[in-house]
Amino acid sequence: MSEWTWEWAGFEPAAERLRESLCTLGNGYFATRGAVPECRAGPVHYPGTYVAGCYNRLESAVAGRHVVNEDMVNLPNWLLLRFRTHRPRQVWGPWFSPSARALLDHRHVLNLRRGTLTRSFRHRDDRNGVLSVAQTRLVHMGDPHLATLRTVFTAENWSGEIEIESSLDGEVTNGNVHRYRALDHHHLTHVRTGAEDPHTVWLTCRTSTSDIVVALAARSTVAGDGIPASSVLRPARHRAVHHLVVPITPGRPVTVDKTVAVHTSRDTAISDPLGEAVDRVSAAADFRGLLDSHVAAWERLWRRADVQVPGEAGRILRFHLFHVLQTLSPHTADLDVGVPARGLHGEAYRGHVFWDELFVLPYLNLHFPDVSRALLNYRYRRLPRACAAAAAAGRAGAMYPWQSGSNGREESQEWHLNPASGRWLPDRSRLQHHVGSAIALNVWRYCEATGDTEYLHTRGAEMLLQIARFWASLAVFDSGTGRYRIRGVVGPDEYHDSYPGAAHPGMDDNAYTNVSAAWVITHTLELLRRLPAWRREELFHRVRLNADELPAWDEISRSLRVPFHQGVISQFEGYDDLTELDWDAYRARYGSIRRLDRILEAEGDTVNRYKASKQADALMLGYLFSPAELRALFRRLGYDLDDDVWRRTVDYYLRRTSHGSTLSGLVHSLVLARARRAETWQYVQEALEADIADIQGGTTGEGIHLGAMAGTLDLVQRGLTGLETREDALWLDPVPLPALSEYGFTVHYRGHWGVGVRRRSGLLEISVPDSEESPIRVALADRTVTIAPGETCALVLPDG
Numbered sequence: 144m145s146e147w148t149w150e151w152a153g154f155e156p157a158a159e160r161l162r163e164s165l166c167t168l169g170n171g172y173f174a175t176r177g178a179v180p181e182c183r184a185g186p187v188h189y190p191g192t193y194v195a196g197c198y199n200r201l202e203s204a205v206a207g208r209h210v211v212n213e214d215m216v217n218l219p220n221w222l223l224l225r226f227r228t229h230r231p232r233q234v235w236g237p238w239f240s241p242s243a244r245a246l247l248d249h250r251h252v253l254n255l256r257r258g259t260l261t262r263s264f265r266h267r268d269d270r271n272g273v274l275s276v277a278q279t280r281l282v283h284m285g286d287p288h289l290a291t292l293r294t295v296f297t298a299e300n301w302s303g304e305i306e307i308e309s310s311l312d313g314e315v316t317n318g319n320v321h322r323y324r325a326l327d328h329h330h331l332t333h334v335r336t337g338a339e340d341p342h343t344v345w346l347t348c349r350t351s352t353s354d355i356v357v358a359l360a361a362r363s364t365v366a367g368d369g370i371p372a373s374s375v376l377r378p379a380r381h382r383a384v385h386h387l388v389v390p391i392t393p394g395r396p397v398t399v400d401k402t403v404a405v406h407t408s409r410d411t412a413i414s415d416p417l418g419e420a421v422d423r424v425s426a427a428a429d430f431r432g433l434l435d436s437h438v439a440a441w442e443r444l445w446r447r448a449d450v451q452v453p454g455e456a457g458r459i460l461r462f463h464l465f466h467v468l469q470t471l472s473p474h475t476a477d478l479d480v481g482v483p484a485r486g487l488h489g490e491a492y493r494g495h496v497f498w499d500e501l502f503v504l505p506y507l508n509l510h511f512p513d514v515s516r517a518l519l520n521y522r523y524r525r526l527p528r529a530c531a532a533a534a535a536a537g538r539a540g541a542m543y544p545w546q547s548g549s550n551g552r553e554e555s556q557e558w559h560l561n562p563a564s565g566r567w568l569p570d571r572s573r574l575q576h577h578v579g580s581a582i583a584l585n586v587w588r589y590c591e592a593t594g595d596t597e598y599l600h601t602r603g604a605e606m607l608l609q610i611a612r613f614w615a616s617l618a619v620f621d622s623g624t625g626r627y628r629i630r631g632v633v634g635p636d637e638y639h640d641s642y643p644g645a646a647h648p649g650m651d652d653n654a655y656t657n658v659s660a661a662w663v664i665t666h667t668l669e670l671l672r673r674l675p676a677w678r679r680e681e682l683f684h685r686v687r688l689n690a691d692e693l694p695a696w697d698e699i700s701r702s703l704r705v706p707f708h709q710g711v712i713s714q715f716e717g718y719d720d721l722t723e724l725d726w727d728a729y730r731a732r733y734g735s736i737r738r739l740d741r742i743l744e745a746e747g748d749t750v751n752r753y754k755a756s757k758q759a760d761a762l763m764l765g766y767l768f769s770p771a772e773l774r775a776l777f778r779r780l781g782y783d784l785d786d787d788v789w790r791r792t793v794d795y796y797l798r799r800t801s802h803g804s805t806l807s808g809l810v811h812s813l814v815l816a817r818a819r820r821a822e823t824w825q826y827v828q829e830a831l832e833a834d835i836a837d838i839q840g841g842t843t844g845e846g847i848h849l850g851a852m853a854g855t856l857d858l859v860q861r862g863l864t865g866l867e868t869r870e871d872a873l874w875l876d877p878v879p880l881p882a883l884s885e886y887g888f889t890v891h892y893r894g895h896w897g898v899g900v901r902r903r904s905g906l907l908e909i910s911v912p913d914s915e916e917s918p919i920r921v922a923l924a925d926r927t928v929t930i931a932p933g934e935t936c937a938l939v940l941p942d943g
Contacts, residue, residue, distance in 0.1 A: 146457065147256040147461070148253065148254050148255065149253040150251065150253075152249070152250050153250075154249045156186075156187045160188075161843050161844045162177060163178050163189060164488045164845070164847055165253070165834065166251060166253050167487070167488040168282040168469065169486075169488075170469065170472055171195065171468075171471055171472030171475040172475075173192060173194040173195065173287070173405055175221070175222060175282055177251070177260055178191075180224040180280075181238070181239055181240065181241070182240065182241070184315065184316075189319050190220045190222050191217045192217065192219070192405075193494065194218060194409075195470075195475065195483075196478060196479060196480040197218065197355055198350075198494065199216045199330040199355070200212065200213040200352050201327040201329075201352065203327040205325050205326060208567070212326060212554075213493065213548040214317055214330065214494060215483065215493060216350055217318075218331075218359075218405070219311055219312055219334075219357065220315055221403040222280075222292065223309070224292065224310070225239060226305055226308070228271050228298075228306070229270075229271065229304055229306075233303075236268060245267055246264050247267060248264055249262075249263075250262070250263050255461055256441065256442075257281075257437075257438045257441060258282075258440075259434070260279070260281075262276075265299070272298070272299060272301035273301075274296060274297070274305075275296070276296055277295045279292070280292040280293075281433070283436070283437045284437050285440035286427075287474040288404050288405050288420075288423055289405075290402070290405070291427075291430055291433050291434075292400070293401075294401075295397070295399075296397045297396045297397075301393065302391065302393065304388055305388070306386075307387040309384070309401050310361075310383065310384045311336070311344060311345070311361050311382065311403075313336070313348050319490035319491070319844075319846075320845050323490070329351070330350055331350065331357075332350075333347075333348055334346065334347075335347050336380070336381070336382065338377075340376070342363055342374070343361065343362045343425065344360070344361055344376055344377075344385050345358065345359065345417060355407050355409055356417075357405075357406075357408075357416065358405075358417040358419070359403060359404065360425075362401070362402045362403075362425070363385040363387065363402075364400050366398035366399070370390070370397065372388065374386070374387050400430045402433065403424065404419075404420040404421075406419045447510055447896075448511070449888070450464060450856060450859055450860070450886070450887075451886060451887040456883060459832070462835070463831075463852035463853070463855050466488070466847055467506070467856070469487070470486040470487050470488075470849055471503065471507065471518070472514070473511060475518070476511075476514050478517065479520070479521060479524060480521055481496030481500065482499045482849065482850075484496070484497045485847060486846055489845040490845060490846065492546070495546040495547060495548055496521070496546070496547040496548065497545065497546060497578070498545075498577070498578045498581040500582075501585060502809070502853050502854040503854075504519075504585045504589060505857045506856045506857045507853075509868075509890035512589070512592065512891060515585075515589045516589065516595070522543070522606060523602045526541055526609060528551035528552055529542055529543045530542075532552070532553060533613050538616045538617060539612045539613060540609045540612030540613030541579065541606070541609035543576075543582055545572050545576075546572075555572050557570055561741050561745065563741040563744070564741070564745040566744070571633055574631065574649050575632070575633045575634070575637070576613075577634065577653075577656045577660075579610040579613060580614075580656070580659035583606065583607050583610045584659070584662070584663075586603040586606055586607060587603075590603055591868045592868040594871075604671075604674065605685070607670060608671075609686060610663055611664045611668075612692075614660040615664060615692070615695065615699050617629050618699045621704070624704060626703065627698075627699045627703050629656055629657055629703070630651040631648065632653055633648075633650065634653035634654075634656055635655055635760045636714060636756040636758060637804075638739070638750045638757045638803075639756075640751065641751055643752045650715040651715060651716040651717070653760070654705050654706065654713060654760075654764070655761055655763050658705060658776055659767070660703060661699075664696050665700045668693065668697055671693070701780060701781065702780070702781070703780060704716075705777070705780060711791045712761045712784075713761075714760050714761050714796070724739075724754060726798075729742070735840065738803050739801045740757065740803070755800075756799055756801070757807070758803060758807035759800065759810040759814070760796070761792060762792070762814050765793070765814040766810045769865065769867060769876070770786075770789070789818070790818060793814060793815070793818055797811070802829070805830075805848040805850075805851035806848075806851055806854065808827075808829035809826075809830040809851050809854040809855060810854075812826035816862050816863065817862070823880055827855075827882070827883070830855050834847050834851070863877065863886065863902075864900060864907075865877055872919075872920040873892060873898075873922070874921075875922070875923050876923065876924055877902060884903075885902060885903045886901070887899065887902070887903075888900055892919065893916070893919065895911055895912065895914060896912060896914075898912070899912075905939060906938065906939060906940065908935060908937045909935065910930075911932050911935075912933070913933035914932045918932065925941075
């Protein structure tokens with residue numbers, strides 16, 4: 144395999160769903176899993192297609208409870224193309240189906256540079272001989288509504304006919320996640336099919352409750368001149384089929400091209416989705432033309448986004464970038480969508496939006512700022528819903544949901560199934576109010592990276608103010624400690640959702656929650672001071688804020704409680720009172736203990752009793768904030784956070800974390816890189832290989848982990864360089880990591896396209912492309928330089 148291609152040889156039914164996720168093709172508007180075209184959904188294959196932001200809500204009866212779920216909908220399968228062969232005077236044989244016995248030389252190749260998935264194999268038919276098949280597919284990166292599949296059949300030493308059925312299949316459900324099997328999964332209704340002579344069939348349907356109209360049109364043709372073929376269009380109730388019969392002889396390949404257009408009623412600037420789909424597919428270029436324009440679109444993306452890292456780490460980083468761009472491309476800038484935690488690659492987490500943009504936007508801000516802005520607008524449009532949620536809970540400001548979908552209401556479950564025990568348990572993840580701080584951080588850092596003061600002073604200011612207002616209303620003064628406390632929340636750890644034996648859920652004084660809340664309030668106050676008086680007055684009037692509230696905010700931002708024990712930051716109040724877990728015993732008994740919570744619950748125990756974390760919680764502070772910024776935050780709160788305290792804190796939680804989330808290795812790798820620790824590379828490798836190796840044992844087949852993939856890119860761009868955008872400068876504080884000692888990338892900073900950052904041989908080179916923009920200021924720990932457009936500056940780095 145080259146640095147641009149990934150290959151899967153052979154046919155392994157047990158590994159197909161993982162490969163299908165990793166071979167998903169998309170363009171930011173829609174994506175299709177890398178399933179084989181001849182198979183419908185079943186135990187082995189799952190050909191899912193998802194349009195960004197297309198959700199539907201259903202009610203199910205499960206274990207005596209009524210459960211409501213909103214899901215990203217699996218749309219009609221456009222891939223379906225099956226075939227069979229026969230010789231003259233024979234009856235038709237069975238339709239081809241992949242099996243290890245009949246398949247020869249089976250191979251998938253994913254080409255990252257070109258954005259294509261090719262498949263080749265030879266099929267031995269006991270009656271007809273060997274048929275060679277080569278397929279190439281793409282989901283068009285230039286035109287977000289188009290996709291195409293080319294199939295080339297070649298007979299080896301036999302003649303006959305090949306029968307081909309090219310279909311649009313509307314008889315699909317949401318069935319990618321096994322543990323959701325008891326829930327209603329029939330999201331599509333009102334399926335209609337039809338045909339447009341001479342080569343096009345179409346299918347239209349609606350989502351059952353959200354009433355989104357979905358339309359697909361498929362044009363199937365036999366390429367080449369002089370090949371006679373019979374062609375029949377057969378619309379049926381749930382499937383639109385184009386039936387072709389083509390003669391085949393040795394040395395004369397038969398090429399069938401299937402081009403598809405997808406539209407929904409959520410699209411802008413259209414009238415009727417079905418009419419648009421038919422018109423678009425009719426006007427689409429042939430396969431070669433579509434391939435050329437698609438490859439050209441990918442070439443433009445790679446010029447803006449590529450990360451250059453030598454070796455296998457570089458290959459994997461480029462693979463991660465490929466999937467990030469397929470979920471969040473420049474087309475996303477025109478959509479009302481958030482960051483789906485599992486991409487557009489599967490149905491895990493129901494396609495919901497969590498806090499993953501916290502790990503995605505740092506990369507996008509410096510490459511595709513228009514996409515970052517669109518993702519922030521997704522949150523802004525749902526600000527009224529967040530304010531209503533806060534009011535319903537008796538709070539002020541905006542209480543954003545932990546899981547968001549179509550309209551921004553809380554989509555987190557109230558009950559969830561533990562597959563290890565078969566029991567349904569209360570789900571308290573909606574208490575992760577720290578998602579609001581993540582949104583505020585994203586707003587601030589987008590504006591710092593881009594200089595977009597217009598956004599900061601308008602929509603950004605509204606979000607920051609309402610999130611700060613929520614934190615201020617949640618903080619309660621405790622006369623016993625003389626500090627403000629935030630009670631009854633769940634931190635990023637997620638294992639701990641209540642105290643052992645407590646009647647009420649939630650933890651008190653979660654360190655990450657309190658410190659990030661202090662950051663939000665502090666920066667909101669700073670922004671209000673910087674706003675022009677007229678804008679500040681307008682903003683206060685718009686959100687009905689009384690300026691008398693602000694002194695209390697300032698006091699809270701300086702007095703929120705951060706608990707400590709044994710000279711380290713406590714994850715939450717009372718953490719030190721929990722029982723130590725016998726980690727060695729549980730590893731010996733179960734092997735993988737990534738989902739320690741499920742293991743303990745199945746034993747009749749609870750992880751709430753133990754000093755054990757699913758993923759980084761207190762250490763998330765070291766992921767989000769540079770050492771200097773973190774010290775300043777603690778100093779404002781009245782605490783001294785020196786290097787020794789932080790190092791002890793890192794050591795303490797490293798020994799007590801099960802890494803049950805793919806984000807955990809990522810966070811730890813960046814924290815350890817800044818702490819100059821030898822163990823860093825172990826966690827970097829885990830973060831890089833999380834999806835490729837499917838380290839969680841089957842979860843990647845339900846969709847890739849987008850935050851973890853984007854986070855590895857941020858690890859290079861921000862973690863290794865110490866890159867920050869603040870105070871109108873690029874700040875750099877490179878850390879030594881021998882295994883990744885050379886790297887390079889370009890960023891879009893303050894109107895400069897393609898500012899190059901490269902490290903090699905003890906040098907850090909910064910190059911600014913020629914333009915009419917102003918020089919940029921680059922600040923390191925020991926010096927500051929100004930680099931004019933057209934100049935390159937080579938900075939010698941100190942040893943170690």
